Amino acid sequence: MAQPENATSAAQSGPYDWIGSSVPKVDALDKALGITQYVGDMQMPGMLHARIRWSGVPHAIIRGIDTSEAVKVPGVRAVLTAGDIPGINRYGLAVQDQRVLADDKVRTAADPVALVAADTEQAAEEAITKIKLDLEPLRPILSIEDALDPTAPSIHESGNLFTRTTVRKGDLDQGVKESDVIVEETYRTHLMDHMAMETESSLAYMDPTGVLTIITSTQYPYRDRRQIAPALNLSMNKVRVVQAPIGGGFGRKDDITSEIHAGLLALKTQRPVRLVYTRRDSLIANTKRHPMLMKFRTGARSDGRLTFVDADIYGDTGAYLSLGAFVIKKAGIHACGPYDVPNIRVDTHTLYTNNLSSGAMRGFGVLQAAVAHESQMDQLAHRLGISPIDIRLINTLKPGLATGTGQVMDEGCGIEATVLRIKEYMESHDLRFTRS
Amino acid sequence: MEHYSLKINGHVYETGAEPFESLLDVLREKLRLTGSKKGCDEGECGSCTVLLDGKPVLSCILMVSDVRDREVLTVEGLPQGGEPHPIQVEMTERGGIQCGYCTPGIIMSAYALLQENPRPSEDEIRFAIAGNICRCTGYSKIVEALQAAAGTPIR
Ligand code: FES
Ligand code: FES
Numbered sequence: 001m002a003q004p005e006n007a008t009s010a011a012q013s014g015p016y017d018w019i020g021s022s023v024p025k026v027d028a029l030d031k032a033l034g035i036t037q038y039v040g041d042m043q044m045p046g047m048l049h050a051r052i053r054w055s056g057v058p059h060a061i062i063r064g065i066d067t068s069e070a071v072k073v074p075g076v077r078a079v080l081t082a083g084d085i086p087g088i089n090r091y092g093l094a095v096q097d098q099r100v101l102a103d104d105k106v107r108t109a110a111d112p113v114a115l116v117a118a119d120t121e122q123a124a125e126e127a128i129t130k131i132k133l134d135l136e137p138l139r140p141i142l143s144i145e146d147a148l149d150p151t152a153p154s155i156h157e158s159g160n161l162f163t164r165t166t167v168r169k170g171d172l173d174q175g176v177k178e179s180d181v182i183v184e185e186t187y188r189t190h191l192m193d194h195m196a197m198e199t200e201s202s203l204a205y206m207d208p209t210g211v212l213t214i215i216t217s218t219q220y221p222y223r224d225r226r227q228i229a230p231a232l233n234l235s236m237n238k239v240r241v242v243q244a245p246i247g248g249g250f251g252r253k254d255d256i257t258s259e260i261h262a263g264l265l266a267l268k269t270q271r272p273v274r275l276v277y278t279r280r281d282s283l284i285a286n287t288k289r290h291p292m293l294m295k296f297r298t299g300a301r302s303d304g305r306l307t308f309v310d311a312d313i314y315g316d317t318g319a320y321l322s323l324g325a326f327v328i329k330k331a332g333i334h335a336c337g338p339y340d341v342p343n344i345r346v347d348t349h350t351l352y353t354n355n356l357s358s359g360a361m362r363g364f365g366v367l368q369a370a371v372a373h374e375s376q377m378d379q380l381a382h383r384l385g386i387s388p389i390d391i392r393l394i395n396t397l398k399p400g401l402a403t404g405t406g407q408v409m410d411e412g413c414g415i416e417a418t419v420l421r422i423k424e425y426m427e428s429h430d431l432r433f434t435r436s
Numbered sequence: 437m438e439h440y441s442l443k444i445n446g447h448v449y450e451t452g453a454e455p456f457e458s459l460l461d462v463l464r465e466k467l468r469l470t471g472s473k474k475g476c477d478e479g480e481c482g483s484c485t486v487l488l489d490g491k492p493v494l495s496c497i498l499m500v501s502d503v504r505d506r507e508v509l510t511v512e513g514l515p516q517g518g519e520p521h522p523i524q525v526e527m528t529e530r531g532g533i534q535c536g537y538c539t540p541g542i543i544m545s546a547y548a549l550l551q552e553n554p555r556p557s558e559d560e561i562r563f564a565i566a567g568n569i570c571r572c573t574g575y576s577k578i579v580e581a582l583q584a585a586a587g588t589p590i591r
Contacts, residue, residue, distance in 0.1 A: 025533060025534075027536070028527070029524070029528045031533050032520065032524035033511070033512075033515065034512050035471065035512075038537065040473075041470035195571055196571055197537040197538050197569065197572075198473070198535070245535075247535045247537030248537060250571070
């Protein structure tokens, strides 16, 4: 990896001297000076501005889209719907369940149904409000319980349960028998937006050799290209994706956001097209943190030792999978937390709903699981009359012990030292846990 | 379309604009001063902060017609004689910048503070940047950088 030129002096002597020294980011001064060019800062001659019309309803059959008034708005250069897509109207990070523009059905209120490119943002904005949608509402699936209902309509072709994963260890019945106390609770976490300070944005243009070039705020240009090219019916070498400086991602810019839409408009108009999501667009349309419903049963002996974890984790991935199955599977893998649990049964269930889609977000499912396993620990501590810190110390993974999925810890396992530091700090500052 | 001559960073800029256009859009799209960022366009995030007659304002909710005959200072106007301002240097060197999108707004809020109060306390610094959302850093490194720029002791 290239080393920054302006690093601190510690850098000069050996290859490992970087570790522990504070090294200024190579691009930080440009950012402080305000000269870094994010996508929204760029302009090109003849550039058009784009806007997206979102469906606004969660589940419906599309009977018609009337763009006749929108095209009359002065300055409008293109109004596109699904029929204008030259390639395959499907994409997705893990499975191709998303449409570039909705065709048969609307599956979430954040489905894009039409695109506008115009000379000004104002004209594009005005045009999208003039697009008329003729939608026939379908029963919406708006919760995990709805999605589990066998009579619920299927959002995609094959049912609303996308996948299940399991974690098994030891003998659950034995664990239950050995328990002096069992805590059984249900936890819910909510949908959450990454709220990166820069919204999703792309600038697309045809380069002089006929290569569609898309400068974009993305986490992953190659995976973007793999999804853009088939949708636009271009061979891979006719699409170039340039990763611009990115004003925060946190997982949300892993998925396709503005890239295919900007590319399609540039292809159709043969003009540079800049698509910068408004904050509202960003809140509506991008992946979120998965809401989860977590049913946990956890046992312990009177000395505080955990005996078993028995859990079902249901994740609402919304209308599209994104990386949902992996996020929710990971919640299951982490369901026992950093603790030594001898007997485990954990199932995860990835469910489609008509809610906004969730995907990658900092922590990737681990945080939701922590809400459940740490709440269980607190409850067990309370029931057993052990301090919340001590019950954790009794059960933390230590070198030689294995996680729920069988990974044996070695000397890099720091949880016990971390909890001990907290304990020391609390004692030296006379801090106590209180429980109302 | 009206004609505006705007005093920005000590220079006079001539431009045509609709009176209802925001100062931020005029700065960014017409004058190509893109250092001021658009995080929300509705006065919530602080990334568009500039100084108007020395006071920090949100340029996304200020109409260009409101800034006639007034002095605007943007992040591009801070360096003196080609040298970055100490706030810019400290933010760079003390880890106050990650993605950098909030940075110009934070720097302008901090600059306004130091003009009024050259030796602010940590609380005063935190209060001065309370209207600037940073989604990356967790603020600690920013506060340390601003303390260093002010020459006040860091925690
Ligand atoms: S862009 Fe002005 S406050 Fe967010
Ligand atoms: S550095 Fe990314 S928002 Fe502040």
